[in-house]
Amino acid sequence: MKYGLTVLTPTRDRQEAFALCVKWMSRQTHTEPVQWLIIDDGDVEIDWKKDWQVGGNVIVERLRRSPSSDACTLQANILHAIPHIKGYAVVFFEDDEHYSPKYLEMMAAMLDEAELVGEKDAHYYNVASRRWHLAGNTKHASLCRTGIRSVLLPKLEEACIASKADNDVFVDLRLWGLRGNGAASTSILLKDWSGLSVGIKGMPGRGGLGKSHGLDTFKNKDRNMKVLRQWIGEDAKHYEKYYLGRT
Numbered sequence: 001m002k003y004g005l006t007v008l009t010p011t012r013d014r015q016e017a018f019a020l021c022v023k024w025m026s027r028q029t030h031t032e033p034v035q036w037l038i039i040d041d042g043d044v045e046i047d048w049k050k051d052w053q054v055g056g057n058v059i060v061e062r063l064r065r066s067p068s069s070d071a072c073t074l075q076a077n078i079l080h081a082i083p084h085i086k087g088y089a090v091v092f093f094e095d096d097e098h099y100s101p102k103y104l105e106m107m108a109a110m111l112d113e114a115e116l117v118g119e120k121d122a123h124y125y126n127v128a129s130r131r132w133h134l135a136g137n138t139k140h141a142s143l144c145r146t147g148i149r150s151v152l153l154p155k156l157e158e159a160c161i162a163s164k165a166d167n168d169v170f171v172d173l174r175l176w177g178l179r180g181n182g183a184a185s186t187s188i189l190l191k192d193w194s195g196l197s198v199g200i201k202g203m204p205g206r207g208g209l210g211k212s213h214g215l216d217t218f219k220n221k222d223r224n225m226k227v228l229r230q231w232i233g234e235d236a237k238h239y240e241k242y243y244l245g246r247t
Contacts, residue, residue: 001059004032005108006087006150010077011095013042014205020238021095026054030104034058035086036093039077041065042206072169074143075160082153090153094144098198098232106196107147116175116184118146121193124218125228127239128202131218132227135199140176141189145197148175148183155183198231203242 007025011018025036036058040046045064052060065073065080089111091104110117118141125132135142148156152175159174173179176187190196201218222228228236 001033001035001086003035003059003087004089005030005104005111006035006037006085006090007093007104008037008039008078008081008085008090009093009095010039010074010081011042011046012040012073012077012206013044014095014203015044015046016242017200017203017205018046018095020098021093022052022054023238024097024099024101024103025058025093026052027101028055028058028099028104029101030108031057032108034104036060037063037081037084039063039065039081041067041073041077043067074169075164075171078160078171079157082157085150085153087150089147089149090156091147092144096200096203097144098200098235100196100232103196106194110188110190111147111149114184114186114188115149115152116146116187117148117189118142118176119190119194119196122197122199123193123231124199124201125222125231125239126202126218127200127228127242128244129218130222130225130228130243132220132222133218139189140172140178142199143172143175144199146172146175152183159183195231198228200239202244 034057063081063084091107107117120138120141122135122137122142124135159171162174162180163171170179175183225236
């Protein structure tokens with residue numbers, strides 16, 4: 001099958017978060033054929049017997065890697081996926097994000113115009129403590145809200161190798177040229193945050209290792225989830241049960 005988009009989802013021992021990831025994928029308004037590569041290296045394997053209703057245009061392909069004791073396996077998972085990519089363009093769809101139904105549709109439209117695209121001003125919310133913060137990134141998009149044309153796959157590979165060698169997680173900074181050479185001849189970074197995605201932290205399972213993921217980063221309280229509802233509407237109800245009462 002000929003694909004327009006390949007969607008990459010690395011996952012590892014975050015069963016509850018991954019179940020929501022499937023829900024967000026099932027509601028995408030993008031109608032062209034999508035190859036969804038799920039790279040799982042968790043100690044507890046995803047239940048692949050479930051009947052995932054993700055739409056007839058989404059073809060799910062599982063890539064199972066052996067569990068690793070490494071704190072971060074993001075780069076290894078991406079490198080493992082690269083030879084399997086069949087799409088004209090690649091979009092990241094991480095399992096601990098909330099994605100708007102328009103996410104893939106808008107990313108695909110931007111990728112028709114540029115080699116590297118994304119959403120800046122990342123919004124993060126910790127559902128365990130009901131606190132939030134804005135990352136304030138104005139010159140790049142986080143990897144979880146980045147898309148590239150497949151012509152840039154060698155640059156993605158280079159970014160993963162360099163990130164792993166330097167023992168950091170900043171694949172995104174390398175793609176966007178904030179570390180090393182920029183990847184693209186043309187890029188689009190959305191002018192303002194458009195609600196395409198929200199980084200969700202505090203879910204059960206393995207936590208994220210990014211700079212903006214630490215609990216002490218979340219300074220703004222939202223005990224009644226009013227802010228999260230402003231960001232993602234009624235989808236906030238799916239995160240209510242993970243509140244641990246921390247303020």
